[in-house]
Amino acid sequence: MAKSREKLDRDRSRDLVFLKSGTPIKRVATPLARRFAQICIAAVAEISADADLNPMQYAALAHLSDESDIDQNRLAAGLGIDRTSVGQLIDQLETKGLLERRVNGADRRAKLLRLTARGTKLRERLRPKAHLVQAQLLAPLTPAERETLLELLVRVIEANEDYARPGAGRRKPKPSKSPPNSP
Amino acid sequence: MAKSREKLDRDRSRDLVFLKSGTPIKRVATPLARRFAQICIAAVAEISADADLNPMQYAALAHLSDESDIDQNRLAAGLGIDRTSVGQLIDQLETKGLLERRVNGADRRAKLLRLTARGTKLRERLRPKAHLVQAQLLAPLTPAERETLLELLVRVIEANEDYARPGAGRRKPKPSKSPPNSP
């Protein structure tokens, strides 16, 4: 049985939440996800800027401090960006002397990434601030709720990993003027 | 009393979660938020692309179907982008005939935004698919957990609204060559 017009309208307007500032936002996964990411990235930016890093450079630094001697593809997977982008990110951090690429003896195509002493030191210097910021973001929640939020996010991400490909939300580029099978 | 080295290392490695695919990801708000948003936006992109819209254009369409006759600044606040960007978004949707700007009689600086009949029709055509996609994203959770996730996100966003300014996560532009008080 179809819902009445009134019922539909009520359902729809219930979706709209008004924040304290009056800002209207939809109580739906995608808009909330966008905001949440925007907030988190802005928060990280404040501390990474102290070290003249952008948030993604900081993310790479942090990732490598947890998982060292991984190759670029693995870092790309960990950061959720593609390998070209990681290459660029790595170039920047290498220029700053924060990490080094070394050829993997077992597979000489691959390069293993490792923080330099300087990179490690910077990471350790930023770590307390970073932890503080992450904690402050979730401060409005109880400790149990914080755990719940992280757990639910992990499960949703895990179940939808196919969507987490770099470039998946991007529009198709204009078709090349000479496709492989054209004259 | 300071934690032991071993304890610190254990704490750190506990942060790293391995998804089923083997992808390593930090069990920390920011990386999870980034992934979650990436996934949601990619999911929305699949349906908005059918209507030749990008995810943000779709978001504007959806927002205006919930809240009509708002001005551009309010839409900007709702979407979490700045007023110039909204202006551009609106230009695109207006060109497609999906919405119209009309001068606000009460304040002739402002323009009120409203979907055209065509815009409304498109929105209604996409709505079922959009709802389906949002539901699928959260499908791995129980209904109660879905509510919890949305609620927790709203609370975190509400408490950190100050960070949700457009451009907050961006690096400072290079200083202008002629600051206001230079010769």
Next chain:
DNA sequence: TATTGTTATACTCTATAACTATA
């Protein structure tokens, strides 16, 4: 003077395509 929207422009981030070298 402050605010809405516009115009003109800039820039960050991240991608695709083609290439090199190894496997």
Next chain:
DNA sequence: TATAGTTATAGAGTATAACAATA
């Protein structure tokens, strides 16, 4: 042939700055 990384390039998305009209 397939994969890791690199080079060269492109483009989406979104911002800042300066301005006009209105308040």
